[in-house]
Amino acid sequence: MKKIIPFAKIEATGNDFIILDDREIAAALLSPEMIKNWCDRHFGIGADGLIHVSVSGPTTPRMLFFNADGSRGAMCGNGLRAVALHLLTIGVCHKKHDNFIEADDGLHRFTVDEQGRISVELLLNEQNEKKIDAAALDLPAGIELLGFKQVGVPHLVLKTELDEFADFEKLGRRLRSHPLFGAQGTNVNLIRMVDENTIKVRTYERGVEGETFSCGTGVTACALLCWECFSPSQKTLTVQTRGGILKVEQKSGRLWLGGPAHIVFIGQKILEN
Numbered sequence: 001m002k003k004i005i006p007f008a009k010i011e012a013t014g015n016d017f018i019i020l021d022d023r024e025i026a027a028a029l030l031s032p033e034m035i036k037n038w039c040d041r042h043f044g045i046g047a048d049g050l051i052h053v054s055v056s057g058p059t060t061p062r063m064l065f066f067n068a069d070g071s072r073g074a075m076c077g078n079g080l081r082a083v084a085l086h087l088l089t090i091g092v093c094h095k096k097h098d099n100f101i102e103a104d105d106g107l108h109r110f111t112v113d114e115q116g117r118i119s120v121e122l123l124l125n126e127q128n129e130k131k132i133d134a135a136a137l138d139l140p141a142g143i144e145l146l147g148f149k150q151v152g153v154p155h156l157v158l159k160t161e162l163d164e165f166a167d168f169e170k171l172g173r174r175l176r177s178h179p180l181f182g183a184q185g186t187n188v189n190l191i192r193m194v195d196e197n198t199i200k201v202r203t204y205e206r207g208v209e210g211e212t213f214s215c216g217t218g219v220t221a222c223a224l225l226c227w228e229c230f231s232p233s234q235k236t237l238t239v240q241t242r243g244g245i246l247k248v249e250q251k252s253g254r255l256w257l258g259g260p261a262h263i264v265f266i267g268q269k270i271l272e273n
């Protein structure tokens with residue numbers, strides 16, 4: 001039997017997602033194989049990830065995040081911003097209210113400003129530190145280790161002063177599965193300082209197995225390490241990604257990630273079974 005499933009395709013600084021909600025399909029019907037097919041850029045809709053949101057019923061909307069390869073991820077910063085846009089668009093949330101989204105790693109606040117920029121609160125895992133032996137990473141010339149942070153998902157952060165580093169994808173692929181990070185592996189970020197308030201970030205994402213245009217938890221991990229290592233008194237950082245500008249801020253002890261997000265299109269997918 002064929003079933004037609006409406007979906008939204010949303011991009012958040014070029015990190016793009018298929019958004020489905022429980023009015024159209026139950027989360028239990030999603031399989032890793034189906035997610036992989038739908039996210040495929042040649043045979044499917046094309047996306048870095050797929051997110052299922054529970055919007056029916058009186059409880060806080062809850063998101064389930066899947067990478068393009070069908071694997072589950074506990075958090076996705078840009079995905080959270082995309083879900084916020086979806087909830088505002090379908091009228092489940094209103095911009096004047098206090099809004100929350102529940103995810104695997106906890107409850108996240110979100111806000112939208114007059115320009116439509118969506119900010120989400122990200123949560124630091126209690127055990128977010130991990131000492132990494134830089135020598136074990138065998139980094140190429142011009143690249144150094146800054147640290148490792150868990151912002152819902154694991155992020156290794158490297159730093160360079162090179163204007164361009166052509167082999168980033170190759171380096172990311174190698175370090176993503178380095179034995180230091182165990183079976184779960186890690187996402188890999190490379191930063192370059194532009195000035196004391198601005199950094200440039202590239203991210204190799206596990207689960208996409210390639211460099212994406214932007215990664216929200218990744219840029220947040222980079223900002224935290226920059227504050228710790230270079231300017232502990234600073235509270236705001238502008239982050240240039242391949243897909244646009246993000247801002248990471250610490251306000252009243254909370255960590256916020258903000259930037260643009262847009263609906264690319266609304267579509268219908270035929271589910272055959």
Ligand SMILES: N[C@H](CCC[C@H](N)C(=O)O)C(=O)O
Nearest residue numbers: 073076077078153215216217
């Ligand atoms: N792009 C996402 C991160 C996805 C996490 C995923 N790659 C994993 O670690 O499973 C973000 O904006 O934070």
